[in-house]
Amino acid sequence: MISKTRILFGVVLMAFAASAWAAEVSAVQGEATYDKDPKFDVAKQSIVFEEAEYKWTDLIDLKLRPMQETPKAGFKIFLRNGNVLYADIVGTALQPGGVTILLQVKSALLGPDAVTLSTDNVAGVQCLNPKVYQQVALIQLMKQAKAAPFRVIDFGGRPMNADELQKLFETDPDQFAAEGEKMLVEKSAQFERDMQDQSQWEYDFFHSPRIAQAYGTVQEIKSNLDVALLTAKSQKTVSGNLNEMTGLSFRAVNKPAGFGANPYVKVIGARGDSITGQIVSEKDGVLELKTDLGDMNIKVALSEVAEIIFYNGSFTFLSDLPDSAVTAVEYGEIALPGEKTSEGFSWQRDRSTIQKHPALRLGGKVYRKGMGMHSYSELTFNIGGAYKRFKAIVGIDEGAPKPGGNVTIEIQGDGGKVLLPKTAVKTGDKTLPVDVDVTGVTNLKIIVDFGEDGYHNDHCDLANAILVK
Numbered sequence: 494m495i496s497k498t499r500i501l502f503g504v505v506l507m508a509f510a511a512s513a514w515a516a517e518v519s520a521v522q523g524e525a526t527y528d529k530d531p532k533f534d535v536a537k538q539s540i541v542f543e544e545a546e547y548k549w550t551d552l553i554d555l556k557l558r559p560m561q562e563t564p565k566a567g568f569k570i571f572l573r574n575g576n577v578l579y580a581d582i583v584g585t586a587l588q589p590g591g592v593t594i595l596l597q598v599k600s601a602l603l604g605p606d607a608v609t610l611s612t613d614n615v616a617g618v619q620c621l622n623p624k625v626y627q628q629v630a631l632i633q634l635m636k637q638a639k640a641a642p643f644r645v646i647d648f649g650g651r652p653m654n655a656d657e658l659q660k661l662f663e664t665d666p667d668q669f670a671a672e673g674e675k676m677l678v679e680k681s682a683q684f685e686r687d688m689q690d691q692s693q694w695e696y697d698f699f700h701s702p703r704i705a706q707a708y709g710t711v712q713e714i715k716s717n718l719d720v721a722l723l724t725a726k727s728q729k730t731v732s733g734n735l736n737e738m739t740g741l742s743f744r745a746v747n748k749p750a751g752f753g754a755n756p757y758v759k760v761i762g763a764r765g766d767s768i769t770g771q772i773v774s775e776k777d778g779v780l781e782l783k784t785d786l787g788d789m790n791i792k793v794a795l796s797e798v799a800e801i802i803f804y805n806g807s808f809t810f811l812s813d814l815p816d817s818a819v820t821a822v823e824y825g826e827i828a829l830p831g832e833k834t835s836e837g838f839s840w841q842r843d844r845s846t847i848q849k850h851p852a853l854r855l856g857g858k859v860y861r862k863g864m865g866m867h868s869y870s871e872l873t874f875n876i877g878g879a880y881k882r883f884k885a886i887v888g889i890d891e892g893a894p895k896p897g898g899n900v901t902i903e904i905q906g907d908g909g910k911v912l913l914p915k916t917a918v919k920t921g922d923k924t925l926p927v928d929v930d931v932t933g934v935t936n937l938k939i940i941v942d943f944g945e946d947g948y949h950n951d952h953c954d955l956a957n958a959i960l961v962k
Contacts, residue, residue: 517858518542519553521808521884521961523926530557530795533775538756549756549772552803553957554861560799561763564621568735569681570598571616571688571742574749574785578766582618582735583607585714593746594714602762604779604794612711614749614786616688617698617742618735619681624666625739626680627673628702631662634672680739687742694745697722699731701738707731711741749785756805758782763799802861810862811885811958812842814874822871838867838952845890846952853954854891856924860956865890866941868900868951873938876931876960883912883931885958888924889951897921898951899944906934918953919944931960 515526531540538549563579570578584597588611596615597607635655638646645652649668653661661668684700687693696708699722709725718735735741752771759769760782768791770782778795821840844850846867853860863885866872889898897920904913904927912929931937937960941953 514558516542516558517556518547519555519957520547521551521553521806521959522547523884524886531555533772533780535772535774538772548807549758549803550806551808552806553808553959554803555801557795557798557800558763560765563765565623567621568598568740569619569621569684570596570610571619571685572610572786573614573616573745573747574751574769576767576769578602578768579621579762579764580766582718585716585718587713594711596714600762600766601764602760602766602768602793602797604792604797608791611787612743613746614789615743616745617684617740619684619740620735620738621677622736623670623673623677625702625737626677627662627666627669629676629680629739630669630672631658631666632702633676634658634669684740684742691745693742696725697744698742699733699738700740700742701733704731711743714741747787751785752805754805756803758804759802760793760798761800761802762793762797764797768793808959808961809880811874811883811955811960812862812864814876818875820873820875822873823867824869840867840870840872841865845892845954847890847892851892853956855886855888855954855956857891858956860886860954863954863956863958864939866939866953866955868898868941868943868948868953871938871940873936876934876937878933878935880934880960880962881930881932882961883927883929883937883959884961885927885955886924887918887927887953887955888922889918889920890954893920893950893952896950898949898953899946900951900953901942901944902927902953903940903942904929905938905940906931907936909938912937915940915942917944920950924956927955 515528516530518525527542531542533540539546567579567581570580578598578600580598580600582596583599586595588595594612596610596612598610599607634646634648635658638644638655638658645654648658697711699707707722707724709723712721712723714720719732720735720741721730721732723730755771757771759767761767768782768784770784770791772780773783773790774781779792780795781790781792783790823839838846841850842864843862845853845865853863853865887902899919901915901917903915906912913927916925918925944951
């Protein structure tokens with residue numbers, strides 16, 4: 494039965510939630526699928542599917558519905574703690590008694606009500622208006638034309654100079670749609686890099702098609718999204734409308750405190766946005782999270798949630814152990830901690846050994862965490878006798894070139910004690926669930942050896958490889 498809260502999110506979302514998609518659970522207990530969304534028991538810190546109950550500390554991740562395309566309108570809002578929201582900015586204000594600007598935003602993930610965000614907690618706002626990036630593309634193409642031999646470039650199969658490009662844009666800007674999409678991708682990547690660049694955290698930055706960057710202090714953002722920035726260098730005012738700019742980035746006033754030992758989650762929306770925090774309540778399909786954004790609580794609509802990732806649980810990911818705890822032998826050569834001997838197919842954390850190291854893929858699923866190993870390799874992990882079980886899902890990565898790989902895997906404990914006998918793993922087989930007792934084990938050794946066909950395409954994944962406390 495669909496709750497009244499879900500009705501608020503529209504008929505399309507109700508139909509989507511009632512589709513044939515099955516919720517996927519990855520936990521210490523293993524993997525499972527369910528036809529219905531879970532119930533959250535905040536008091537017991539658990540979720541319940543039908544009669545199956547999972548403690549939050551035992552959960553790896555929970556996938557509730559498939560991802561959708563990211564929005565092609567509105568704004569991408571980068572929060573100071575690394576989270577992202579796809580939202581519309583529906584209003585602005587000044588914080589009472591101060592100069593901090595407040596943004597009122599509406600997002601599908603956050604439900605039907607507007608949420609107020611302080612720019613103290615916002616790293617940047619990127620405009621997603623495709624018309625803006627068509628203009629950025631025009632400016633780039635005009636520069637190329639002016640610098641080209643004979644001051645002409647090929648555009649759409651015909652030679653054009655800068656003036657002709659400008660006239661074409663004025664009469665039919667959609668001719669630049671394809672180039673605009675490319676510029677959106679490039680500018681988005683640049684914007685994300687800027688959010689991490691601490692050298693830019695001292696000022697507010699104004700980004701527009703014609704002004705690559707101006708830095709200083711944002712004086713105001715009006716309700717119609719007109720922006721005024723006083724430049725630090727020339728003390729002149731730069732202005733524009735946020736709907737017609739590539740974006741704004743804000744000075745770093747504070748750094749979020751983050752979370753301690755308590756279990757916490759990262760909620761990922763179906764459009765790719767995210768909120769990190771501790772679950773404090775759930776009611777009528779709305780999950781409330783305590784965030785590290787100035788002690789701010791944020792509510793998210795479960796009908797819009799694609800995935801929930803759980804942290805600080807009862808286990809440690811093998812891929813999170815430090816380099817100092819790992820000794821590698823690959824192709825018979827010993828590697829010092831942090832070094833990798835196999836140039837082409839060296840072992841990987843959270844990635845496969847396939848060229849360019851894509852995400853781990855097994856059984857039609859993409860795994861966020863795990864180890865990638867290629868024959869022949871041995872990895873020895875110093876686990877200090879601190880764990881009870883080692884668990885993983887093992888198989889040949891689905892991206893391995895045809896005809897695929899064929900390996901054996903063996904797991905040993907201290908003194909060469911066999912914990913998992915040599916077992917064949919090859920393309921086309923079902924994934925191999927590994928669950929071995931490591932009580933009292935100090936050194937855990939995983940050996941991926943050549944199978945029947947030598948070393949060709951032996952890209953072996955150990956997905957969700959965990960040490961259980």
